[in-house]
Amino acid sequence: MPCLNEAETVEVCVRKALACMAEHGIEGEVLIADNGSTDGSQQLARDAGARVVHVDEKGYGNALMGGIRAARGKYVIMGDADDSYDFTALLPFVEQLRDGADLVMGNRFRGGISPGAMPPLHRYLGNPVLSFIGRLFFPSAIKDFHCGLRGFRRDSILRLQLQTGGMEFASEMVVRSTLSGLDVREVPTTLSPDGRSRPPHLRSWRDGWRHLRFLLLYSPKWLFFYPGVLMMILGLVAGTALTFGPVEIGELAFDVDTLVGSSALVVIGFQAALFAVFTKVYAAEEGFLPESPRIRKLIDIVTLEKGLVVGGLLALAGLVGLVMSLVHWQVRSFGELDPRESLRIVVPSATALIMSFQTIFAALFVSILGIRRTRESSIDVAAKAAEEAAEAVSLEESKRV
Numbered sequence: 304m305p306c307l308n309e310a311e312t313v314e315v316c317v318r319k320a321l322a323c324m325a326e327h328g329i330e331g332e333v334l335i336a337d338n339g340s341t342d343g344s345q346q347l348a349r350d351a352g353a354r355v356v357h358v359d360e361k362g363y364g365n366a367l368m369g370g371i372r373a374a375r376g377k378y379v380i381m382g383d384a385d386d387s388y389d390f391t392a393l394l395p396f397v398e399q400l401r402d403g404a405d406l407v408m409g410n411r412f413r414g415g416i417s418p419g420a421m422p423p424l425h426r427y428l429g430n431p432v433l434s435f436i437g438r439l440f441f442p443s444a445i446k447d448f449h450c451g452l453r454g455f456r457r458d459s460i461l462r463l464q465l466q467t468g469g470m471e472f473a474s475e476m477v478v479r480s481t482l483s484g485l486d487v488r489e490v491p492t493t494l495s496p497d498g499r500s501r502p503p504h505l506r507s508w509r510d511g512w513r514h515l516r517f518l519l520l521y522s523p524k525w526l527f528f529y530p531g532v533l534m535m536i537l538g539l540v541a542g543t544a545l546t547f548g549p550v551e552i553g554e555l556a557f558d559v560d561t562l563v564g565s566s567a568l569v570v571i572g573f574q575a576a577l578f579a580v581f582t583k584v585y586a587a588e589e590g591f592l593p594e595s596p597r598i599r600k601l602i603d604i605v606t607l608e609k610g611l612v613v614g615g616l617l618a619l620a621g622l623v624g625l626v627m628s629l630v631h632w633q634v635r636s637f638g639e640l641d642p643r644e645s646l647r648i649v650v651p652s653a654t655a656l657i658m659s660f661q662t663i664f665a666a667l668f669v670s671i672l673g674i675r676r677t678r679e680s681s682i683d684v685a686a687k688a689a690e691e692a693a694e695a696v697s698l699e700e701s702k703r704v
Contacts, residue, residue, distance in 0.1 A: 304353075304384040305366035306335050310342040312386040312498040317351035319390035327394050335384065336370030338362075344384075363504070364465070364472025371460060380454040385497035387420060388452040395490040396454035405459040405485035408445050408477065409452040409492030420494045424507055433514050437474065440522040443481045445489055449473050449514070452492050459485055470510040471517040478521055482592060521592065523582035531575025538568030542654075546647050559646040566654040573658055577665045584672040610666020617659035624652025 304320075306313055313335065320333045333353040337345050338361060345355045358369030371379055378400045382388045388409070399407040416426065434448040451473065463479045465472065480487050497503065519526045541557070542565035544550050549558045586592035628648040632640060 304333070304335050304382060305338060305363060305370065306340055306344050306348070306384045307338040307366070307504060308340045308342045308344060308501075309384040309499070310340070310344045310347055311500060313344050313353075313384045314347045314351045315498070316382075316384045316386055316390055317348055317353040320393070321352050323391045323393050326391075327397070329397060331376050331378075332374075334370050334374055336366045336373070338366040360468065362468035362472075363470050364475070365468040367472060368465060368468075371457060374457055377457060378454060379457045379460070380452070382452040383497075385499055385503070387495055387497040389493050389495070392492070393454070395492075396452075399488050399490060400454050400456065403486060404456075404488045406455040406476065406480045406487045407453060408447065408487065408489045409450040410445075410447040410489045411450055411492060411494040412447055413489075414491030414493045417493070417495045419496045422507070429507065429511050433474070433511065433518070436515065436518055437477065440518055440525050441478055441481050443477060443487065445477055445481075445487065447489070448477050450492065455480075467517065469513055470505060471513040474514050474517050475521075478518070482521075523579040523586070526579070527575045527582065528579035531572040531577075531579065534568045534572030534575065536572075538565045538570075538572060541565040542569060542651065546651055548647075549643075559643050559650070562646060562650050566650050569654055570657050570661070573661060577661065580665070580669060581672065584669060588672060607666050607670040610662055610669075614659045614661075614663035614666065617655050617662060621652045621654075621656030621659060624648055624655065628652065 304313070304316060309316075317333045317335070323329070324331050335345070335348040335353045335355045336358050337348075337355055338358050348355050356370060356373040358366045360369070367381060370381070378397065380393055380396055382390060396407045396409075411421070412430075421430075430447065430449055434446060437443060437448045438445065453476075455476075459480075460476065463476075463483060465475050465479060467475045477487065542562055545557060545559070545562040545565060549556055551557070583592065628645060631645060631648060
């Protein structure tokens with residue numbers, strides 16, 4: 304249980320959890336991950352039978368990771384120390400874990416939310432919307448992404464190397480578990496009004512944004528690729544039509560000014576799609592996201608040389624267009640031009656030139672990102688240490704001789 308000034312409720316939470324384990328013959332402990340309480344929560348928890356560990360780094364996620372690392376059991380069940388979750392009903396979580404699950408999420412919407420237990424903003428907007436986005440962005444069936452009561456295999460979660468230190472830790476655990484192919488399940492649980500007289504640590508808009516930001520950053524497809532492709536399609540369709548002349552739809556007339564906007568859409572969309580590739584490659588190389596076979600195949604297919612060729616062809620097309628614009632100007636005796644005619648040549652040509660450099664730079668950058676670094680595994684490190692120890696012993700024996 305993460306704890307920050309929970310003197311009003313921590314004792315009853317500890318006693319309920321211990322009673323549940325005793326009732327069902329579960330061998331375990333209650334661990335309080337204290338994040339700097341100043342109201343005596345630590346001693347109250349110890350008196351109730353808990354083990355208390357201190358976590359200096361502030362934040363919900365930091366407190367939980369400190370507790371998870373300090374835990375001694377094979378399975379860990381985490382829950383807030385505010386008496387809002389029913390710690391006497393933990394058996395369904397344990398049963399799912401014993402059945403092979405890596406992560407078992409509670410679902411408050413299936414189990415029941417008591418009147419006053421969850422603000423309407425969270426119940427009808429925040430949780431449903433963020434959980435829907437989580438299911439949309441990632442291949443997850445979890446309906447309640449932010450339930451604070453959940454159980455998991457300790458070793459499975461530690462292998463994920465979770466990074467976030469705030470409230471978005473709740474989303475990171477689900478997302479990283481899903482992306483890593485862990486067995487994630489859901490059981491109904493209940494939520495009651497907490498027993499505290501002070502306001503909760505959660506800040507609706509701030510922490511909601513942190514959750515949304517995390518979901519976006521961990522999904523380059525939805526953050527960059529899909530919006531980029533949509534902008535490119537719109538820009539190409541509109542730009543192609545306007546290159547041959549004005550387009551009228553009812554009383555609306557679209558001309559070269561819209562052509563310039565279409566060019567901008569194509570360039571921005573292309574850049575966004577490239578950023579999706581950059582992000583996926585970098586995140587996979589650094590271990591933030593699992594390596595994508597599609598991205599690895601793309602890197603193998605779209606080599607630096609091919610990128611340079613495509614960029615060169617786009618540059619050639621752009622230069623040809625610019626030459627055509629000069630010819631068009633020469634025909635007018637290098638005099639005043641009608642923008643409605645000249646821009647239909649110049650804008651597509653300039654767009655092709657811009658995209659040519661984007662393609663060349665992107666090919667160079669992806670090639671750099673795709674360079675494999677040699678990483679030593681834990682077995683390699685242990686073997687190296689054993690070899691060094693053996694050499695040291697051998698050297699010591701030779702000196703004695």
